[in-house]
Amino acid sequence: EEDFERAVEDGLRLSKRLVLPGGAAPPRPHAGMDRYGAPDAAAASSLLPVAPMAYAVVTDPAAVDSPDVPSYQPHVYGRLSPPALIPLQMREVELRVDCAAGCATAEVTLVARWWLHCLTRSRDCDCRLVVPMGEEGSILGAEVTVGKKSYNTHVVDVDGNSPVKIVKTESGGILKSQFFQLTIPQVVGGEDIFATIRWSQKLLYDNGQFSVDIPFRFPHYVNPLPKLFTKKEKIQLTVNSGVSKEVLLQGTSHPLKEKTRQGEKLFFLHEAVVENWSIKDFTFSYSVYSGDVSGGVLVQRSTLRDYDDRDIFSIFLLPGNNQKRKIFRKAVVFIVDTSGSMQGKPIENVKNAISTAVSELEEGDYFNIVTFNDELHSFSSCLEKVNGKTTENAINWMNLNFVAQGGTDIMHPLTEALALLSNSDGALPQIFLVTDGSVEDERNICRTVKTQLTNKGSISPRISTFGLGSYCNHYFLRMLASIGKGHYDAAFDTGSIEGRILQWFQKASSTIVADISIDVTKHTQEFEVDCEYIPDISAKYPLFVSGRFRGELPETLYAEGYLSDMSKISIELKVQHIKDIPLDKTIVY
Template structure:
């Protein structure tokens, strides 16, 4: 939560607030969608018949693709102003009665009948944490309806005591829906684990209506939250089950809310399995629930296992997030991707441990660092569901107006942090710190601080420091807490504390805001509504003075009540 205090201003003055942030584009059924908060409360509307209400939205799209970009939908009427290659600009400008009361949504697609992609390269600058140049490789699944690999799926579900209640119920619902989306020719099994291990079947089951119904009945009886957490045993059992899947792509879907002591050993076990079984190694996708699990351990396992990682930090998003994660990981159309750039470059390092497969549900996008000179085109190769080889030609584009480092900063920080956690490499930690500071993206090794300054005071402070004097009024600094995930809570896992979600453990400061809002917020809402503003506009001076005195008295009483509740805890002395 960020608060902006606007100082006293004169009538007719313009107040401009600029907000800058980054967010991922949603991708669904070939469409990229951006959703920007664009709702204004009714009480910020200018007074009627006094100010013109002009609404203006300027949108520039840089798709990064040399192919045609097609507009698919928008929440506001946009007029295309210019189109040049992969760059488009739109404008919305209108006189409106009220400011917009709906979010701004814009979706587009890139015309591609089949798999297509490209490579963006950008030279490093003197401020970069790494003196190597940056590259990003992206491949779109296209709309060619490529055949999806047959799947041999094992769901590995944590049923320890901490999963009790909604978390386990939501996981069960998600697994049930995922089972219904498997098709004839697929195989499946379900393993639940706490201190013990329970399997739906002793072998992989063929997908049919009877087997799915039996699995749902089994989950109703066996999804019971009790006992501790042991991840290694069920993961080994799942890999052993999948060793018999010769004609299908083996996949493990691990869901847990806990952190365990042998996480480093599990990573090494997965890596050894990948090396021993080669292209037939199981893809391992991981999903973290809540704040007690080690998200970086789960991300590392998914990176080593060529799978996908996701997490739910709110109870209400568990089911939808699991289904989105499952569909992304299970709809593989090209496996075992390799890039031939290594033969042309002196150094080529991908941020992730291995290059994941291409899914029909999302684009493949990886980034990294390199030294040398990219050729004009690079070829990516892989295998289709019928085991025929496919080659995808990727054209190299030298980018100057797109900040690649900033775009991939959050992804790079997460992957490098996972690597630093696994290897305990202090040099990697320093890389994360530099990358975090350069791109203003929070990491586990840095903190975010709100700095309150006054421009005049800051200028005086600079002069005092130049003269060797210590500033009398140092700027206020407030460190923001609760923004980091941490590396898991093994103590909470051992004690079987109920899964901790951000929506179930509000910060103490938010409690104070709520209590303060109880007495003062309701008064402010009433004073700021349009009807009150209109009424005040018609008051004479004497009436306005009287109303101001009454409001001041009420505010004092409200603050007294707030202080009694918050500071004294409502107790009588």
């Protein structure tokens, strides 16, 4: 990240050689101020892109000049190593967003045209496209045309069994987990780069509202001369709620107009000639009115191009707005990795998050805290009842015992936590595991935990897992959470640890319906789902289960589960056969 920002800063400094009005580099943001003028050193001086951007990769500063009106430039000696990155001016942009609440996913398509405005026509250079993606963004594909040359992405088998020949290059890579990066070779000065880039990202959900947040803040130096180019901004938004409930619009960042509304599907459009490209992210939020838990089933037929000829399904359950639904009492054990790799900000941020989580437990709940490295340390020898005194004692204990040292041993604290929860006094037993390490013998751990949970009956301990950093074994944590009917989440940079842990804890600890079962096997063959067991329904977040099947589903299915008073609830799920929501692209199974 630092190398990238330094290269962009060099590029902005180098672009001062251009004679184009408005082509001068902008001053860097004042240290300690965010874009709203508030104190925020972390967001202050970043040159990482906050909108899809294209950059000229310049190694020879003498090549920098206007391609249309060459100017006199003083001779420049030497080469730039590493190369400078000059942000390219953008001539056209169109954003298309398809939101599917039934799988909590937005498919985003960006169509843009950039102009290599900073290189003389007698020279060429590589150009780099960088696309920031929103929550859990995943690239779906990219097509680029430059002159008579065209490029497109292709999914390949990394083991070498793909029919597509892979050309190894040093110019690719990922800046961070939410950035996609693509390099276009040998673009001639003055040429246009036409790009269509598609990605998916998760819809956000908070307090009954779905929302989408697309990075769409363009710096002013990508605006071309207004006298030469008319800037036309176009945004299309399609919302498919997936249910025949009333959809209430809550807010939008850009002036969208509703064009059509057909059943569960709404279409919006914003189209205008603008003086400058968008300087704010595209956001849109809406709610689906429901007085109680509701849901549905989306089904997409397989196609001839599909590698798997089974049909795809997505089952979703929304928590609704019934204030009478009570949250299960909780018996919680926090398991926290305090190995040496957690030293510094990670252990401090985790301690702050767990302290807040303990403070949010309610009277009548039970809890304990276990830290592990080469040794095991527990706050108490048994589950403690939540009250002011035990909460204060736990926070003081964490201040003394959250010390990073030693190795990682996960099975031992899991066994200890399961033993602590063997008598949870009628509360829903839950384990919250936080770690940044990889472990050995993962299969045996999963197999052992699965056996222990099966022996504990229907209301067995839930296991939710949280991974820190890119070296953590995230696949193992996903599997462990799936076996434990829990929730998985992760943070890949220290700045997001505290917020994401709290969000993860609140979602997993707000259970309103437990032990969900959906009887679909009698209607299908080769039924495959994306999780070992169906998680509980949280008051804070919808539940989604997806997979593939062969057979014919009836018009209605029913999900059954238990409420906090152990009474049964049955939820009607209407089956919809859809064509306009690409489930094969937006869900993982």
